[in-house]
Every structure is written in C-alpha cells, then in structure tokens.
Amino acid sequence: MSDTDRTYTVTGMTCGHCKASVIEQVLQVDGVRAADVDLEENSLTVRGEGIQDAAIHKAVDDAGYAVA
Numbered sequence: 001m002s003d004t005d006r007t008y009t010v011t012g013m014t015c016g017h018c019k020a021s022v023i024e025q026v027l028q029v030d031g032v033r034a035a036d037v038d039l040e041e042n043s044l045t046v047r048g049e050g051i052q053d054a055a056i057h058k059a060v061d062d063a064g065y066a067v068a
Contacts, residue, residue: 002049003033003047003048003049004047004048004049004051005045005046005047006045006046006047006051006053006056007043007044007045007046008043008044008045008046008056008060008067008068009042009043009044009067009068010022010037010042010043010044010060010065010066010067010068011042011065011066011067011068012064012065012066013037013039013042013065014039015039016039018037018039018065019037019039021063021064021065022035022037022044022059022060022063022065023035023036023037024063025059025060025062025063026044026046026056026059026060026063028059029046029048029051029052029055029056029059030050030052030055031048031049031050031051031052032046032047032048032051032056033047033048033049034046034047034048035047042068044056044060044067
C-alpha cells in the first residue's frame with residue numbers, strides 16, 4: 001500500500017500558532033507521515049497510509065479546532 005493525500009477543511013485557524021497546533025496533533029495519528037496547513041484556504045493536507053478520518057477529526061478537535 002502506498003501513501004495517499006487527504007485534504008480537510010478546518011475552521012477557526014487564524015495564525016501560525018493555530019497551524020503549528022493542528023500539525024502537531026495530526027502528526028500523532030497512526031499512519032500519518034506528513035501534514036501541512038494552508039491558512040488562506042483553511043485546509044489541512046495529510047499524507048500517510050491507512051489514515052482514519054475519525055482519528056484526524058479527533059486530532060483537530062484536540063488542537064482546539066474543527067473539521068468542517
């Protein structure tokens with residue numbers, strides 16, 4: 001199985017600290033190898049293998065934000 005990219009819309013992010021918080025939490029999810037946030041697009045892109053949407057949603061929630 002190879003890595004795949006998934007993109008999520010995340011609400012509430014406004015600054016570099018928001019971006020760092022989301023990335024830090026998401027990188028702890030099993031299967032996630034990389035994560036990036038685009039503040040202008042309110043998007044989170046995750047790369048990895050076997051990523052579970054529910055786990056990403058929980059990680060974003062744990063960071064204090066929400067997946068739209």
